[in-house]
Amino acid sequence: xxxxxLLNWARGPGLMYATIIMVFGLTLRIFEIxxxxxxxxxxxxxxxxxxDGWMTILKRSLPEPAHWKLITASYIFHVGLLVxxxxxxxxxxxxxxxxxxxxGGWPNYVIDFFTVLSIAAMLYTLVTRFYDPTRRIxxxxxDYFAWVVTFLPLLTGYMAFHRLGxxxxxxxxxxxxxxxxxMISLPISKLTHAITFSMARYYTGSNNGRKGIHS
Amino acid sequence: xxxSFENGINTLKEVIDAPIAAYxxxxxxxxxxxxxxxxxxxxxxxxxxxxxRVEPMRRIWEQEYTLVGKVKKALGLSKPVTQQxxxxxxxxxxESCTTCGRCSMVCPVGNDIVYMIxxxxxxxxxxxxAPKSLQEAAVRTLEKGSVMGFPMKTLEAMxxxxxxxxxxxxxxxxxDVDYLLLLSxxxxxxxxxxxxxxxxxxxxxxxxxxxxxLAHEAGNPGMHxxxxxxxxxxxxxxxxxxxxxxxxxxxxPECGHAYMAIRxxxxxxxxxxxxxxxxxxxxxxxxLREQGKLKTTGCxxxxxxxHDPCQAARRGGVNQPQRNLLNxxxxxxxxxxxxxxxxxCCGGGGGMNTIEKAEPLMAKVFxxxxxxxxxxxxxxxxxxxxxxxNTLEEGIENNxxxxxxxxxxxxxxNHLLKEKKS
Numbered sequence: 001x002x003x004x005x006l007l008n009w010a011r012g013p014g015l016m017y018a019t020i021i022m023v024f025g026l027t028l029r030i031f032e033i034x035x036x037x038x039x040x041x042x043x044x045x046x047x048x049x050x051x052d053g054w055m056t057i058l059k060r061s062l063p064e065p066a067h068w069k070l071i072t073a074s075y076i077f078h079v080g081l082l083v084x085x086x087x088x089x090x091x092x093x094x095x096x097x098x099x100x101x102x103x104g105g106w107p108n109y110v111i112d113f114f115t116v117l118s119i120a121a122m123l124y125t126l127v128t129r130f131y132d133p134t135r136r137i138x139x140x141x142x143d144y145f146a147w148v149v150t151f152l153p154l155l156t157g158y159m160a161f162h163r164l165g166x167x168x169x170x171x172x173x174x175x176x177x178x179x180x181x182x183m184i185s186l187p188i189s190k191l192t193h194a195i196t197f198s199m200a201r202y203y204t205g206s207n208n209g210r211k212g213i214h215s
Numbered sequence: 216x217x218x219s220f221e222n223g224i225n226t227l228k229e230v231i232d233a234p235i236a237a238y239x240x241x242x243x244x245x246x247x248x249x250x251x252x253x254x255x256x257x258x259x260x261x262x263x264x265x266x267x268r269v270e271p272m273r274r275i276w277e278q279e280y281t282l283v284g285k286v287k288k289a290l291g292l293s294k295p296v297t298q299q300x301x302x303x304x305x306x307x308x309x310e311s312c313t314t315c316g317r318c319s320m321v322c323p324v325g326n327d328i329v330y331m332i333x334x335x336x337x338x339x340x341x342x343x344x345a346p347k348s349l350q351e352a353a354v355r356t357l358e359k360g361s362v363m364g365f366p367m368k369t370l371e372a373m374x375x376x377x378x379x380x381x382x383x384x385x386x387x388x389x390x391d392v393d394y395l396l397l398l399s400x401x402x403x404x405x406x407x408x409x410x411x412x413x414x415x416x417x418x419x420x421x422x423x424x425x426x427x428x429l430a431h432e433a434g435n436p437g438m439h440x441x442x443x444x445x446x447x448x449x450x451x452x453x454x455x456x457x458x459x460x461x462x463x464x465x466x467x468p469e470c471g472h473a474y475m476a477i478r479x480x481x482x483x484x485x486x487x488x489x490x491x492x493x494x495x496x497x498x499x500x501x502x503l504r505e506q507g508k509l510k511t512t513g514c515x516x517x518x519x520x521x522h523d524p525c526q527a528a529r530r531g532g533v534n535q536p537q538r539n540l541l542n543x544x545x546x547x548x549x550x551x552x553x554x555x556x557x558x559x560c561c562g563g564g565g566g567m568n569t570i571e572k573a574e575p576l577m578a579k580v581f582x583x584x585x586x587x588x589x590x591x592x593x594x595x596x597x598x599x600x601x602x603x604x605n606t607l608e609e610g611i612e613n614n615x616x617x618x619x620x621x622x623x624x625x626x627x628x629n630h631l632l633k634e635k636k637s
Contacts, residue, residue: 212534
């Protein structure tokens with residue numbers, strides 16, 4: 001398989017398989033959670049808790065002052081990732097081709113800025129996993145795996161755009177494959193939190209809301 | 216309840232529900248919960264990071280309830296939870312956690328970590344690993360209806376003394392009254408002035424109330440242990456008492472965990488809704504205030520602050536009534552930093568105050584509360600939980616602080632306007 005064939009495979013069947021695995025896997029994960037059920041609340045509630053459930057989904061995105069450096073870094077790379085994924089023009093063209101919706105995109109220098117910022121922020125979070133005693137003791141292989149598969153698309157995307165490393169075609173193929181690795185990893189790793197965080201926040205928020213607590 | 220390692224593991228499998236699965240699926244091991252925990256902030260020891268307290272349960276969840284975990288288990292890639300793992304967890308789930316729930320307020324993915332710690336305790340208790348002091352307290356409560364083992368006749372003596380002091384008749388087992396009053400052991404033993412205080416308050420307000428010989432205390436070590444069968448037995452006594460006496464309102468004492476047990480967990484552990492309502496005593500006093508039935512006179516002018524008990528405020532949702540009452544009797548009430556739902560725990564709750572070996576750690580983590588109180592330069596700390604009150608008094612004494620600790624009911628009673636009624 002030469003680099004053109006590799007790129008074609010990555011863009012075609014590779015992307016299709018990755019999408020199927022991601023969608024099927026995430027659906028399964030959500031089903032695994034929901035199937036465990038939630039005990040019925042028999043105590044007299046102060047409120048239905050629905051509003052607090054939704055509010056908690058939003059409010060827990062607000063930064064906590066403690067641990068501000070880690071929070072800032074996390075913000076940067078989460079926002080940066082979303083910007084790069086959804087506003088880099090070639091990406092938006094792909095979404096247009098697949099979903100038929102086009103929302104333009106942002107200039108390359110903006111995307112470049114977010115990419116570098118995200119890479120730096122991610123490196124910071126990795127360093128703290130090694131040097132912060134609390135984070136070191138908590139960190140498992142699965143945490144490092146999640147970090148690697150998130151970092152690779154950023155790095156390879158940056159390298160492909162700036163024609164670094166391998167030839168462009170190969171680099172682009174590697175970039176797309178790294179994205180596919182990320183997609184496949186979503187349902188089988190810590191990255192599932194990208195979806196389940198809203199469920200966790202809702203459960204906590206609505207449980208608290210029933211008691212009249214705003215969390 | 217028979218206890219064994221297998222029972223512990225089976226219990227842990229049973230208690231994992233959709234919220235817990237969502238929590239474990241979402242945790243990224245970021246460590247932010249550590250900054251919310253006094254055991255972490257005051258010792259700096261990373262082992263006290265809240266989410267670490269439930270690691271055996273996380274492994275069981277992964278191995279039993281996720282496809283990936285099942286595959287890993289089949290391939291021998293994951294370690295089953297061992298007896299040693301559970302034994303190691305006792306220190307983290309029981310001996311260095313007050314289940315205050317502050318960690319649950321800061322988790323970025325919204326995990327209610329203490330919800331999980333409480334379930335973890337259920338597994339450890341089913342494995343026979345509950346701290347001995349809690350088991351003993353549970354036995355005392357089951358046998359005598361009192362956490363500290365005071366039989367009804369001890370309370371009766373207190374009631375007689377309060378009657379003598381106030382000249383008010385206090386009912387025991389009187390049906391069809393407005394309220395059934397429950398106390399905590401600490402109130403019977405140390406803070407029994409509350410009986411006279413309430414007798415006066417209720418008389419002035421014109422409401423009727425009674426004690427019950429069937430259930431005179433609301434303390435529930437079954438809840439701390441995570442032994443829902445024991446917890447349910449204690450709750451059932453109260454339910455039976457209220458039903459037999461045909462009382463529609465039950466009052467939880469100034470005790471955070473008792474409120475949590477009787478108000479929020481009770482119906483769930485006995486499996487049916489109550490035919491009556493449950494209120495924290497401070498909620499009742501605030502309702503009387505609102506109805507104009509609680510009239511006070513005079514105001515404390517000295518600087519006072521309030522310590523919110525975790526189980527009543529953050530976990531139980533009683534945040535405003537205490538402030539309404541404080542502002543009624545004080546002209547100089549100063550909020551503590553991080554109050555209400557984000558208040559810092561005193562370090563004595565969750566059954567920790569019964570565990571002797573935890574004493575040095577409790578003394579150490581009191582440092583946070585000490586700093587908070589000292590920052591405000593107050594003369595008095597008011598609270599509405601007997602365990603908090605004990606912990607505060609002990610901490611204040613150990614640190615040679617010149618601060619008084621007062622229960623809110625007592626403070627209100629001190630300012631009661633007694634109207635002459637013909």
